[in-house]
Amino acid sequence: MMKVYFLGTGGGAPSKERNLPAFLVKREGFSALLDCGEGTQYTFMKYGFSSVSLDFVGITHLHGDHVLGLVGLIESMGMLNREKPLYVMGPSNLREFLYSAFEYTHFRPRFELRFIDEFENKDLVIKRFKTCHTVPSQGYVIQEKDRVNLDVEKLNRIGVKDWAMLRKIKEGNDVTVNGSLLRHEDFLITRKGSKVVYTGDTRPCQSTVDASKDADLLIHDSTFLDEPSALTYGHSNASEASSIALESNVKLLALTHISARYTDSRPLLDAARRTFPRVVLPDDLSFINV
Ligand SMILES: [Zn+2]
Ligand SMILES: [Zn+2]
Structure with missing residues (x-):
């Protein structure tokens, strides 16, 4: 069984209610962080999670709201004397971004950052898939082994x-x-292994449908309620996220990357439910067992 913690369910800019994107997936001694918005390390502390025990980080794309927390998180790991390697997946320029930030901030990690294209251990596999945003972007599939x-x-x-x-x-x-x-x-x-899929920022996308087939949980971009400019900004409306969930036959859809303009998010949930009934809109610091 996996446990998915919603550390940050906002998008673009943070609000009082929602942090910037970050999701922690834990399974028996293994933990993976998907996206790392600014402030994620504070949320780690609030939850009582240890950044030193984190095994894997997957970044969907290099927009600031998804990656600006990572430099600080890694530098804190260094101060906490982390020794074990950290597996990192992300767009091809993630390494350059991190190492230039390290150089300018006079930091040299004493543990290894292992940049990889796919992750596998005895219990699960993590793969990426292409998403449809305004910059190079990828989503993640975490699949437990049977x-x-x-x-x-x-x-x-x-x-x-x-x-x-x-x-x-x-x-x-x-x-x-x-x-x-x-x-x-x-x-x-x-016993069939569970499958969790996270899109990051994306328009409704065929590759998401393919990657999410029969998933137990799909965490999908749902930035807007019903905004025509979602197309221009490379985001999805709530009803579009639920159409993808329906087409992929997922067991549960979680709406995320909620724009700070919505102080009441209920209309987004209602709009999504009209197309796909098994949908939730998690608050920050909530979790789902998968
Ligand atoms: Zn974003
Ligand atoms: Zn973005």
Whole structure:
């Protein structure tokens, strides 16, 4: 199970209610930060999260509201004597941006920043996909791996308890017990891994539909209620986010990047619900289990 924390659900400029974009995805000893608006490290402290234990940062694009918190966050990690490498994904000029900021602020990270195109560990995979904004931009898919477990109850019922035999079955082998053949697939239970997708800033985009197919949670740009200039600024209206959710057949849509002009965000939620019922508009510092 993954836990998604909404650290910043505003966009463009911060408001009293909404911080700039930042989302923390945690899973059993692993944590990934998606986007890092200015002030994200303060939100980390408010939540009691440790930046030193962060494993991965994914930046969607280099507009200031998504990346200006990252230099400060990394420099604080340095002061806290972080040693383990930090995996970083982002547009191709992210590295240059970070290292020029480090140079001008006289900072040299003593831990490694490992720039990568895809991340994988034993439990999950993180991939990027192209989004449709006004500058080079990418979204992220965090996909848990499926887990295969033995149906221990069923095996116990027919008297199979020998660990070597159980191991053989778990590894996908058929076995013979008292003369009868046990097919491994009859005694394995597959638990499907969860899938979380985050778009960053984007127009409604076919590549988002493709990347989000059957996702458990889609966090989609929903900057405006019904604003024709969304097209010019490379953003989505609430109803457009919900059309993408419908087309992708996601289980839950979370609207985010809410413009500071909306002090009451309920109309955005209502507009999205007309097209797609399974939608939420999270407040800052809320979380969803996926
Ligand atoms: Zn933005
Ligand atoms: Zn942007």
